Amino acid sequence: MTTLLEVSGLTRRFGGLVAVNDLSFQINEGEIVGLIGPNGAGKTTVVNLVSGVIRPNAGTIRFAGADVTNQPSHRLASRGLVRTFQSTAVYRECTVRENAERGTFLQCYPGHLAAFLGTPHARAMHKAGRERAAELLAWLGLEHLADTKANALPYGHQKTLGIVIALAAQPRLILLDEPVAGLSAEETDHVRDTILRVRERGISVMVIDHNMRFIKGLCDRLFVSAQGCKIAEGTPEEVLANPQVIEAYLGKAYAVAERQ
Ligand SMILES: Nc1ncnc2c1ncn2[C@@H]1O[C@H](COP(=O)(O)OP(=O)(O)OP(=O)(O)O)[C@@H](O)[C@H]1O
Ligand SMILES: [Mg+2]
Structure with a gap:
């Protein structure tokens, strides 16, 4: 598999708070990768960093073989790296x-x-x-x-x-920040099917969401962030059964998702 996005040692501080702490991960061509974790875990900050909205204090971001660390959003978009926003951005x-x-x-x-x-x-x-x-x-x-x-x-x-x-x-990669927040189960399934069709075009996807039913039905691979650090990575089945993940995050969120 060809690596499309490679993030190494990504760190971002806001004053005394380390929102993203030495985070490394990669996304391959044609993959759908989920980023999950509790509120305030630094997920949106990761998307803001990778999409060039804000700059990292440390770390490198490589996209399609080139070092794109510190490049602004419009330049990344022209290279094929595009994001959506947590609130509807139409x-x-x-x-x-x-x-x-x-x-x-x-x-x-x-x-x-x-x-x-x-x-x-x-x-x-x-x-x-x-x-x-x-x-x-x-x-x-x-x-x-x-x-x-x-x-x-x-x-x-x-x-x-x-x-x-x-x-x-x-794009070659889209970053989706909470694409189904506030949607009904039916609307959520529609967005999931849309994203699966996006991948059929060979486009890679990184998706953040708190809805585990949605994430489970969509992602090839997940990684979990808590307090800015990666605490687990693997297939959805592996990650969602990981005791550390359940303790740090899933206990509550998973119970809610399973009821939907
Ligand atoms: N521009 C900023 N200035 C100061 N602090 C910030 C800024 N952006 C984010 N933070 C802080 O960084 C931490 C991570 O925030 P972030 O929005 O990345 O979390 P998140 O994982 O996306 O949470 P949620 O699931 O609620 O969307 C939080 O403590 C947040 O208050
Ligand atoms: Mg967020």
Whole structure:
């Protein structure tokens, strides 16, 4: 298997708090990897670090064979590393189609001046973006919602739209922070199926969530973080049966998930 993302010794402090502590992990091409752990374990901070939103105090991040530590988000996006946000991050006043088209700009924006002047290059890029967005909406069965404003969509579809925006940038790896938080069981299954289809395209996925039924039905491999440190790693079956994981985290979360 080819390694796509390789994180070594990642550390991030906020004042006296070590939110991420000497964390190392890797994600292979075409893999779906889950990151789980209690509230405040540093999971979102890991995503913020890997996606270039914040910088690490120590450690290295390699993506597709290149050292990308300290690179800003837009440069990582153009390399194929794209994230979604824990809260729904859609352009609320725009239609579903416009949201998907905006996602394509993450990878190929012609520049403000070229866009303003409408140069042939800018027009060609817009056309390619429109076509890619239309193809994505059709592929995910969202065509019928293309002209609906994002803020009029049910919450579940808003979450899916966040994934569409990420996909529109033609990523090789997407990082999903709590894609099913607040969703019903049915909506959760829909998002899970969407992510499984994303992988069919050869795209790797790193996903954070507290819903263990969702994580179990989705991930090839999990790792668990507690107080910024990795405490376990393995297949979902191995990790979810690990006494240390149950004690640090799962006791409560697992019981809740099993009831759903
Ligand atoms: N920008 C920041 N400034 C100061 N402290 C921060 C900042 N971001 C995160 N933290 C702290 O770092 C720790 C890890 O936070 P993080 O949001 O990464 O946890 P999490 O595992 O995503 O939690 P949750 O499951 O609740 O989403 C927390 O103690 C949090 O308060
Ligand atoms: Mg978080």
